[in-house]
Amino acid sequence: ATALRRLSGAGLSRRDADLALRATRKPPDHLVGRKLGTVRFVLCGLKAQAKALSSAKKPAALDVLAGFDWIAPDEALPEHPSVLWRRKQLPKVTPRHYADGIVAVMDAIKAGLGVGIVPVFMVAGEPALVPLGDVLEGCESDLWLLAHAESRHLRRIAVVYDHFAAGVRLD
Numbered sequence: 001a002t003a004l005r006r007l008s009g010a011g012l013s014r015r016d017a018d019l020a021l022r023a024t025r026k027p028p029d030h031l032v033g034r035k036l037g038t039v040r041f042v043l044c045g046l047k048a049q050a051k052a053l054s055s056a057k058k059p060a061a062l063d064v065l066a067g068f069d070w071i072a073p074d075e076a077l078p079e080h081p082s083v084l085w086r087r088k089q090l091p092k093v094t095p096r097h098y099a100d101g102i103v104a105v106m107d108a109i110k111a112g113l114g115v116g117i118v119p120v121f122m123v124a125g126e127p128a129l130v131p132l133g134d135v136l137e138g139c140e141s142d143l144w145l146l147a148h149a150e151s152r153h154l155r156r157i158a159v160v161y162d163h164f165a166a167g168v169r170l171d
Contacts, residue, residue: 018148018157019164023102023119023141033146037170041082041139043132044123045115050130065132066093069114071105074098082117085139121170143170 020031023039045068053064072095073080082102086093097113099105105116110128117136123129145164151157 018151019161020146021164021168022144022146024144025142027144027146030148031146032149032152033144034165036143036145036165036168039141039143039170040120040135041085041117041141042120042123042135043115043117044129045109045132046112046128047130049115050132053132062090065115066090069097070095071097071099071108071114071116073102073105074100076100081139081141085117085136088138119170143168 021036027033043065049068053061070086070093072086073083075098077083080102082105086095095114097108099108099116102118102122106118106122106126106129108114109116109118110126115132117139118129120131120135123131145161145168147157147161152161
């Protein structure tokens with residue numbers, strides 16, 4: 001298996017940033033925020049993979065899925081909904097490539113390295129990516145807008161926080 005890394009930007013926990021959008025069921029206790037909605041996931045790939053899957057008969061579809069090279073979040077995200085779903089639905093699939101986050105999973109799919117599970121709202125803006133089925137049942141998370149409690153009410157942070165809270169749409 002190969003590990004795919006992207007250059008990481010600023011981190012809220014390291015105090016490199018004042019705000020963060022984070023997909024999680026339970027945000028860290030040291031941060032405050034607002035749940036913006038539910039993130040739903042879909043398996044996606046490129047058009048060639050969609051064609052191979054659509055030509056398979058229903059019982060063979062899982063075999064076709066298992067035969068693809070898979071891209072998944074690395075060990076830093078062991079409880080990610082996509083990891084849990086894949087382990088439950090396709091327990092024999094071992095990812096060929098590991099990425100340090102969902103954006104890196106999407107980049108690897110676009111580069112033709114395999115298939116992966118990504119948020120539905122992110123696929124909508126990527127014409128190269130094709131959903132390989134319906135939204136995955138039981139594979140979801142919450143999207144949170146987070147800040148440090150002591151800085152959340154600073155005017156410069158509050159203005160941006162309120163703008164994001166009003167403008168982010170997942171559907």
